[in-house]
Amino acid sequence: MTTETLHRSLAARRASGVTWARIRPLVIHVLLAGSALVMLYPVIWMVVSSLRPGNEIFRDPGILIKDLRIENYRVGWHALTEPFTRYLLNSGIVVLGSILGNLVSCSMAAYAFARLEFAGKKFWFAIMLLSIMLPIHVVIVPQYILFSNLGWINTVLPLIVPKLLATDAFFVFLMVQFIRGIPRELDEAARIDGCGKASIFLRIILPLMVPALATTTIFTFIWTWNDFFSQLIYLTDPHMYTVPVALRSFVDSTSSSSWGSMFAMSVVSLVPVFLAFLLGQRFLIKGIATTGIK
């Protein structure tokens, strides 16, 4: 164990450390990029396949387009009882109504929970938190009976009215968390200037909680756009179908020969979600990180 051998072994260790330190990021990048590609490959392949002649879906696992066709889109758009425009419009109406409903009703409830002192607040707050976890199945049968007695089946009302009544308690919670971060001194200053509770809400809190409102908008957009269970139950008339319900009737009504057009319409249905993701990433990531919603 001379000092020389010690030096040599140390040098060797340092050298291997250096090469590993240099290679490590590369290895990690290759692994990460590889798994990202594997994950997204089927989706990319679906987009590519929708732009190919019909039956190549069953032959070509690659993602190179030799023969670009938009035939599938033209056929798929008119394959069901109504042109696809109709389903997009129906979905659009439900989504818009839901967003408006959630923004108004959830922000009001959140303001009450975060800023106002009233009897029973803790109790209602606990109930609100519990209701987030409630499975929709426990209420869906009586809700269906209620709405069918009101004559609301095959209208958008059963899908929008609950949102006007803040039944998406997720967002109440998200907004409460956000409002708690707004300094109370601002409320105080406004109060001294003669603002009542309502004008503090409208003039101070609402403008300052725009990020929370944006998060709510994007999540409501994506969830409502993708929502299937309640739309399947309440919309049974083909004229009232939304995009997911229409797509699923496509599965029923088609043979294997029209997979191309089914893929094309699936891609169409994913475009708005993808755009919302691109535009709203920042809010989405923040939203799930702070509240842990799916």
Place this chain on the structure above:
Amino acid sequence: MSALGELGSLRGKKPVGQKKDNLAGYLFLAPWLLGLFLITIGPMVASLYLSFTDYNLIQAPKWIGLENFTRMLSDERLHNSLRVTFTYVFVSVPLQLAIALLLAVVLDRGVRGMAFYRSVFYLPSLLGSSVAIAILWRQVFGTTGLLNQVLDVFGIEGKGWISDPSTALGTLVVLNVWTFGSPMVIFLAGLRQIPTMYYEAASVDGAGVLRRFFSITLPLLTPIIFFNLVLQIIHAFQSFTQAFVVSGGSGGPSDSTMFFTLYLYDRGFGNFDMGYASAMAWFLLVIIGVFTAANFFASKYWVFYDD
């Protein structure tokens, strides 16, 4: 009770401002309260009542006592649907969380382009619940689907993954695991909270990567793991769309993808057996409640709170 306590303390402190706040509070809460009673609690009570009746939407509900529940005891399809659901939940959730944690730890260690990878891995969470992706899954795992085409390139002969009862549920597990992005983002946020000085101290003491993971990261992350576990289990128990679309609405082949929720839909909205469906819904609520409570109870033994 706590509400009464709060009321008393408020009265003691601010007798003048109190009344005004109550009015404003309940006015702002009005839409939510209305929704709570009309859309949530009212229907819950109604469905509890209906679970003791025979009701087909046309004739008035007929009180039959516990008959729906005794029928559940001998309903083979229901037992099967429970088996399917439990398998799905207890295979897919741990897998999903393990992958989410692994990638979160890798991404947290200062990988360049972290934000890009995070977005790419998160994207499937947003797409995963859509009908479009379920349609894609139907094709990918079909007899002539993408998976078998790829396997064919390597000279491996595939099979109809969805038409085979032994693998159909597996394709849905894969789909749920595929959406690991949202727990991953929650893990990433949790990892940010761990002070770097812990790692520095451990490095000085000569702890390797694995040692640091098991002695620092994992214990400090247990609250987040617990949170994700509770959330994802509740979520997985309620899965519906994917099984419904992939199986073409049938829960097949031979009931191998018949989730509890699918069977509930079939009873309630396929056969208009609303009494039985309500009884099933309450049973589902109890199952989810029991598992959530068990989770909270077990958490005392493995979740570590730093403060």
